[in-house]
Amino acid sequence: MxxxxxxxxxxxxxxxxxxxxxxxxxxxxxxxxxxxxxxxxxxxxxxxxxxxxxxxxxxxxxxxxxxxxxxxxxxxxxxxxxxxxxxxGRGEITGPLRLSTSSDLGRNTLLPWLDQFQAEHPGITLELRLSDQVADLFGDRLDASIRYGQMADSSLVALPLAPDNRRTLCAAPAYIARYGAPRTPQELAGHNCLRYVMGEQTYERWGFSTAQGLQTVAVTGDRVSDDADVVRRWAVAGLGVVYKSRLDVYEDLRTGRLVELFPQGYGLPAPLHLVCVHRQALTPALQALRAFLQARFAQLQPLPGAP
Missing domain, CATH: 1.10.10.10 (Winged helix-like DNA-binding domain superfamily/Winged helix DNA-binding domain)
Structure with missing residues (x-):
């Protein structure tokens, strides 16, 4: 037996x-x-x-x-x-919640939302790590990571938060007034493109989905950083053109600090996921957080894009 x-x-x-x-x-x-x-x-x-x-x-x-x-x-x-x-059934969710997310999204979008989530669930203790490098869920002992794009590691569980999100090319009104706006991806060669570093690689080949198909252009500029929020701030200051997730620059677009330069369909997909090591890691706190964030992203008002 x-x-x-x-x-x-x-x-x-x-x-x-x-x-x-x-x-x-x-x-x-x-x-x-x-x-x-x-x-x-x-x-x-x-x-x-x-x-x-x-x-x-x-x-x-x-x-x-x-x-x-x-x-x-x-x-x-x-x-x-x-x-x-x-x-x-008890109406109470408690315990630690160890999260990792990108610098820009974390500071400018998620931070106030996570404050509200904790206010609704005071029994949760939050540990938040902000980094634009891909988190090691195992090595860093994280419960989950909030990431853009498709997962290279197929063993991870990726749950969609904002599946229709895309990248967008944008610049500040002051930059456009001084240097004009590119009309095609090829015209980016004449502009100061603000770039960021992922791991050891500088993100300097920008892809766009145009009417003629996928077009990838090599860009250059006088500023590069491993912190995507710094790159966004340079763009808001009028120092160049930036190509980022639309969620990262949502408030900048809404308030007019940045202006979209290409139609929204030009930007490549950048779906946002809640990523964990396996489904058994989906604790009640993580499941509640996922539902909470999905609702917040769904409530974001559509913004008019470039013509």
Whole structure:
């Protein structure tokens, strides 16, 4: 007769698969690697099968482990759903919430919204990290990250917050009055383009979806920063042209501090997601935050774009 499966062992198994090693899973779960390894071995004994094939360099799922994994995820997801139902029944959401997001979106859009979210849920303690570098959800022990674009790591869970968001090319009225406005992507060669750095790479090839198809142009300028909010501030000061997520410059466009230069359809898609390591990481606090942010983004009023 097989032994009963412990839920904590099941969680360690799924976390080990998602993170790729016992040590990474241990860091995320705040246990020792030895305990993580022992939990998976105990689960294997309970099931009477080998779940992971171990070598000196890496772990991989066995055939049995591959078949068992979706069922393990389903069991853990059911537990999370049960916790959410209980929390909703009590009307109270508590606990830590560790988030990462980009500098511009965090400072200029999310910060007041997160204040309101905490006011509605005073039992939540918030840790907010602002960086334009891609966060390491495992290494930094984050619950979630709010990111633009498609996820390069297919093992992560990306839940849409603003799926229809796009980039926009814009400049301050003072810059336009002095230097004029580019009418085509090719005319950007004659303008001071404000650029930012992602990782080790400067974002200086700007793509646009025009009537003639996708057009990518190399741009130059006299300013570059690894902080996208600094780049936005340079644009508001009239120092150049900027190509950013429309959400990042929403208030600047609404108040007239910046003006869109190309039609809205020219900007490439920049969907915004709430990203976590796996669905079992969707705590009641994260699910409540996702619903809250989705509603706030949906309430943003459409802005008139360039003709």
């Amino acid at each position: 097989k032994k009963l499966v412990r839920m904590d062992d099941l969680q360690v198994f799924v976390c080990t698969v998602d993170s790729g090693s016992f040590s990474a899973a241990a860091r995320q779960l705040d246990i020792s690697p030895a305990l993580a390894s022992a939990a998976v071995q105990r689960l294997e004994r309970s099931l009477g099968i080998r779940l992971l094939v171990r070598s000196t360099r890496r772990l991989r799922l066995s055939d049995e482990g591959l078949r068992y994994l979706p069922h393990a995820r389903q069991v853990l997801a059911a537990l999370v759903d049960g916790e959410v139902a209980l929390e909703q």
